[in-house]
Amino acid sequence: MEFNSSIVEKAVDALASFPGVGKRTALRMVMYLLKRPGNEVAGLADALLKLKTELQLCTMCGNVSDAPLCSICSNARRNTASICVVEDFSDQMAVEGTGQFQGVYHILGGLIAPIDGVGPDQLSIANLVQRVSDGGVTEVILAFSATVEGDTTMFYIAKKLRDFPVKISCIARGIAIGGELEYADEITLGRSIMNRTEYRV
Amino acid sequence: MEFNSSIVEKAVDALASFPGVGKRTALRMVMYLLKRPGNEVAGLADALLKLKTELQLCTMCGNVSDAPLCSICSNARRNTASICVVEDFSDQMAVEGTGQFQGVYHILGGLIAPIDGVGPDQLSIANLVQRVSDGGVTEVILAFSATVEGDTTMFYIAKKLRDFPVKISCIARGIAIGGELEYADEITLGRSIMNRTEYRV
Numbered sequence: 295m296e297f298n299s300s301i302v303e304k305a306v307d308a309l310a311s312f313p314g315v316g317k318r319t320a321l322r323m324v325m326y327l328l329k330r331p332g333n334e335v336a337g338l339a340d341a342l343l344k345l346k347t348e349l350q351l352c353t354m355c356g357n358v359s360d361a362p363l364c365s366i367c368s369n370a371r372r373n374t375a376s377i378c379v380v381e382d383f384s385d386q387m388a389v390e391g392t393g394q395f396q397g398v399y400h401i402l403g404g405l406i407a408p409i410d411g412v413g414p415d416q417l418s419i420a421n422l423v424q425r426v427s428d429g430g431v432t433e434v435i436l437a438f439s440a441t442v443e444g445d446t447t448m449f450y451i452a453k454k455l456r457d458f459p460v461k462i463s464c465i466a467r468g469i470a471i472g473g474e475l476e477y478a479d480e481i482t483l484g485r486s487i488m489n490r491t492e493y494r495v
Numbered sequence: 496m497e498f499n500s501s502i503v504e505k506a507v508d509a510l511a512s513f514p515g516v517g518k519r520t521a522l523r524m525v526m527y528l529l530k531r532p533g534n535e536v537a538g539l540a541d542a543l544l545k546l547k548t549e550l551q552l553c554t555m556c557g558n559v560s561d562a563p564l565c566s567i568c569s570n571a572r573r574n575t576a577s578i579c580v581v582e583d584f585s586d587q588m589a590v591e592g593t594g595q596f597q598g599v600y601h602i603l604g605g606l607i608a609p610i611d612g613v614g615p616d617q618l619s620i621a622n623l624v625q626r627v628s629d630g631g632v633t634e635v636i637l638a639f640s641a642t643v644e645g646d647t648t649m650f651y652i653a654k655k656l657r658d659f660p661v662k663i664s665c666i667a668r669g670i671a672i673g674g675e676l677e678y679a680d681e682i683t684l685g686r687s688i689m690n691r692t693e694y695r696v
Contacts, residue, residue, distance in 0.1 A: 302550065309539070311539070358499055
């Protein structure tokens with residue numbers, strides 16, 4: 295691509311650094327911005343800047359937050375005895391979106407992935423162990439993706455918490471709701487048979 | 496989506512305003528930015544801001560430019576007798592990318608589209624007529640998309656320039672290079688037969 299303007303080129307390059315955004319998509323984004331009023335573009339730039347300058351991490355759970363303590367950790371109606379451990383804040387939002395969990399969260403900031411050079415020390419695991427050892431916690435729910443990294447992290451945390459008087463559980467793996475048995479992979483189907491639950495009418 | 500932070504929410508909303516970017520993609524973008532160093536995010540914000548504060552339109556052709564006259568219009572080696580008229584600067588980049596055109600450009604800023612409320616007055620057509628009537632122009636090449644809007648704009652401009660001593664041409668429509676005849680639509684194939692070119696060996 296040959297640009298007629300270095301300003302356009304820099305904006306395209308900056309937008310193309312987003313994962314999944316190529317130069318063509320970035321160019322389309324720039325064309326869109328050129329047609330928008332100045333204050334809207336300024337608002338976008340400001341919103342992105344604030345992610346780095348104003349956003350905080352909750353001192354309790356590590357979630358993104360506007361205040362030192364996030365809105366969930368500071369909510370007196372949440373059950374602090376139950377901690378749901380997730381990889382990052384988008385997973386926290388997914389769990390929260392189900393409306394099935396009334397406890398609090400703990401955000402690890404990633405999963406153990408030796409291939410990517412991510413070890414337990416880079417994650418917020420020590421903080422989790424501290425929260426449990428501080429007492430008052432009765433259950434820790436491990437809600438990770440069903441990947442090698444998720445399983446490794448699950449194993450590591452379960453081992454770390456083994457000696458505490460706390461129930462450790464992991465979210466159910468199985469056939470997705472609406473999923474057809476015929477098309478389910480063998481491992482998922484195998485796990486769903488192994489972990490079958492009693493069905494009462 | 497329920498956000499734990501209004502700062503994250505605002506950034507997601509701002510990014511989701513891009514065409515083709517939904518809330519989920521925007522959330523993934525925000526997560527990406529959170530992991531990047533602060534100066535990189537500042538650079539992105541700055542690059543977007545400059546689109547509105549520093550970018551100029553070339554006073555001659557209407558293209559995006561860093562200076563009052565764009566790099567093509569100010570290039571003495573370009574043939575100013577030949578003007579290629581395009582919809583916007585991404586089309587100009589596409590034509591320039593072919594390396595087949597040594598003339599100058601004229602950017603309309605859109606196509607005539609009555610359904611979207613875009614009439615000839617909102618486009619840079621008067622400027623084009625002025626450039627032609629100023630003299631020195633021998634050919635005007637109309638390079639628009641093969642859509643109803645493109646055809647309408649082509650017809651309108653050709654009529655406006657009819658009385659000037661200038662050759663008006665439009666880019667060839669036909670079977671794309673590498674395209675299979677069998678799968679070409681009837682209209683394209685019909686046009687490619689109608690506009691057949693002599694083949695000499």
